[in-house]
Amino acid sequence: MNSADALKRAVRWGLGHGLPGGLMRIAARRGDLQGRMSTQAERVSTRDLVPLMDEIRAAGTMARWRLGHITVDHEAVRETLSSNDVHAGFIFEDGTLLGKLGRWAKRDGVNPVESPSLLAVEPPDHTRYRRLVTRVFTARAVEKLRVRTEQIASDLLDQLPADRPVDLVESYCARLPVEVISEILGVPQQDRDLVLRLGGGAAPSLDMGLSWRDFREVESSLDEFDAWLGEHLAHLRRHPGDDLFSQLVQASDEGGQLNERELKATAGLVLAAGFETTVNLLGNGIRLLDEHPEQLRLLRAEPDRWANAVEEILRFDPPVLLTGRQVSRDIEITGQRLKEAELVITVLAGANRDPKVFEDPDRFDIQRANARDHLSFSAGRHYCLGAALARMEGEVGLRALYDRFGGVELLPGAERRSTRILRGWANLPARLTLADRTELTDVVSAAS
Numbered sequence: 001m002n003s004a005d006a007l008k009r010a011v012r013w014g015l016g017h018g019l020p021g022g023l024m025r026i027a028a029r030r031g032d033l034q035g036r037m038s039t040q041a042e043r044v045s046t047r048d049l050v051p052l053m054d055e056i057r058a059a060g061t062m063a064r065w066r067l068g069h070i071t072v073d074h075e076a077v078r079e080t081l082s083s084n085d086v087h088a089g090f091i092f093e094d095g096t097l098l099g100k101l102g103r104w105a106k107r108d109g110v111n112p113v114e115s116p117s118l119l120a121v122e123p124p125d126h127t128r129y130r131r132l133v134t135r136v137f138t139a140r141a142v143e144k145l146r147v148r149t150e151q152i153a154s155d156l157l158d159q160l161p162a163d164r165p166v167d168l169v170e171s172y173c174a175r176l177p178v179e180v181i182s183e184i185l186g187v188p189q190q191d192r193d194l195v196l197r198l199g200g201g202a203a204p205s206l207d208m209g210l211s212w213r214d215f216r217e218v219e220s221s222l223d224e225f226d227a228w229l230g231e232h233l234a235h236l237r238r239h240p241g242d243d244l245f246s247q248l249v250q251a252s253d254e255g256g257q258l259n260e261r262e263l264k265a266t267a268g269l270v271l272a273a274g275f276e277t278t279v280n281l282l283g284n285g286i287r288l289l290d291e292h293p294e295q296l297r298l299l300r301a302e303p304d305r306w307a308n309a310v311e312e313i314l315r316f317d318p319p320v321l322l323t324g325r326q327v328s329r330d331i332e333i334t335g336q337r338l339k340e341a342e343l344v345i346t347v348l349a350g351a352n353r354d355p356k357v358f359e360d361p362d363r364f365d366i367q368r369a370n371a372r373d374h375l376s377f378s379a380g381r382h383y384c385l386g387a388a389l390a391r392m393e394g395e396v397g398l399r400a401l402y403d404r405f406g407g408v409e410l411l412p413g414a415e416r417r418s419t420r421i422l423r424g425w426a427n428l429p430a431r432l433t434l435a436d437r438t439e440l441t442d443v444v445s446a447a448s
Contacts, residue, residue: 012107013215021209027066034065034345037322038209041420046317046349050362053350061334068327068342072350074357074375076334080346082380083333086325087122110226110268112205117265119382126381129258129266132251133385136184136244142388145180149393152179153400160432165411168401168428173282174200174275176397180389181274185267186236186243191228198225199272206421225272229264244270274386280319280417280424281310281394286401287425288313288364290410295366296402303399310394311371315352316364318376319390321423322347349423351375407433 027035033056040052053072061076062069071077080086106114115121118129135141156175160166178196181187187195201221204210210218233249240246245267252258258266289296299305325344330337338344352374353361365371377384384390402408411429418426 009216009219012219013210013212016113017208017210017215018212023066024209032066033059033063034067034070037070037345037347038420041321043416043418045416046321046423047362049321049349050353053347053353056347056350057354060336062336062338062344065345068344069336069338070345070347072347072354073334074351074354074373076336077346077348077351077375078379079333080325080344081323081375081378081382083331085328085331086333086338086344087328088120088323088325088382107222110222110229110264112202112269112272116262117269118385119269123381125262129262130381130385132248132257133244133266133270137385137387137389139388142392145184145389146392146396148183149176149180149396150400152176152183153397154404157400157404160405162405162432162434165429165431168286168408168430169279169283169425170427172401173286173397173425173428174279176282177275177278177390177393180393181271184244184274185271186241186245187232187271191232194228195271196275197221198228199275201225202272203276203417203422204419207419225268226264229268233263233267270385273384274389276422277319277384277386278390278393278397280422281313281390282397283425283428284317284319284423285310285313285394285398286408286428286430287410287414288317289398289402290408292364295364298366299399300402305366306395306399307391308368308371309366310391310398311374312364312366312368313394314376314391315358315368315371315374317423318349318352318374319423320376320378321349321421323378323382323421348375348378404435405432406435407431409433 024032024035024038028039029035033052036052037049037056041049056063056070056072061073062071064070071080111117112119116125116129118126121129153176156172156179160171174196178192178199182189182192182195198221202218202225204214205218205222233245236243236246236249240250248258248263248267252263289299295309299309323346325346327338327340327342327344329340332338333344352358355361357373358368358370377387377390409431411431413427413429415426417424
């Protein structure tokens, strides 16, 4: 890396992590609600954050923090995320010194939190990018993948040892979604471990306030991911297939739909996001069912409840904690006035526990009639592209695991991921016991 690139990296860290991280820590010490949310969220469960969410709720529909508002109100979160006057990403004013530095130091390669990533652009670019990939992730298209997903899950479960410790995140929760999304996108088998490693390495880029060391590791993963994407897309130009990546390359080359940087940003985000949400959903679900064995017994007795169980897992312990927006002009949200350029932090996990929407919201209940009303996949034009795929993989993956193994005993040593925005488990040590069909029949009969 030359000196100019090193300086740009240092500026990116300072603007995106060093400065906001320092401000958040100072704000937290002074009682600022968003500062406390940012500093308390690392390596703790959503349950541990409930007291702070309740405090934010008590402070009003749109509680104040140093740079704007923070909300855990279901209606306010949904309206904010759906508003055309509230935009993704935080943008420094162009005419300021910070704005000029930000433009100069912007990454040349893939970055999920910078334009032209789908997470950071607005219409018309967002509409153009999203239109190219939406057809692959419709509910109808995803349902056609169910049988193949069931086969992948079965193959992975065949490899799990019974009666000796195994890490379920490494061996199953991460492997299932990366295999599925890789098939959709045409990633060769020999590259899938690399994609999994690089995706995990880049995941903390969604957080603010990374240390310099963590930031450099994230940048290294993004650089390697960018290089791999370039090689893979070049290969697909020479040897196109029926996969989405090949279709994106062909559409871009023939119609100028996406330039090379836009193509890599779109392809990279779809690939990484295609397994990040689901690995957390599966891990969180396993942990919740271990903590609520009566709910698991009900699922074994009434397997038709698995789809709703996935919705309740998403509501109770969502894969994404919060997302930020910036107001583009003076507006009102749920009757609250917001000023241009103010930042709004929408706490998805808090909206999912709004007592005005969910009765007894701190109870995990797979029979909850309105569990699907959660906002774990966001809302509006930035609604998660892979929501239907994640739901299907969650249902297939969890049901297959518990059908195969009558005993799923979690062992000491589980650790949560260090990321604050993405919520899940880094590892889940477990001991598995193969299902005894006679015993399972007795369990089902007793539950009935």
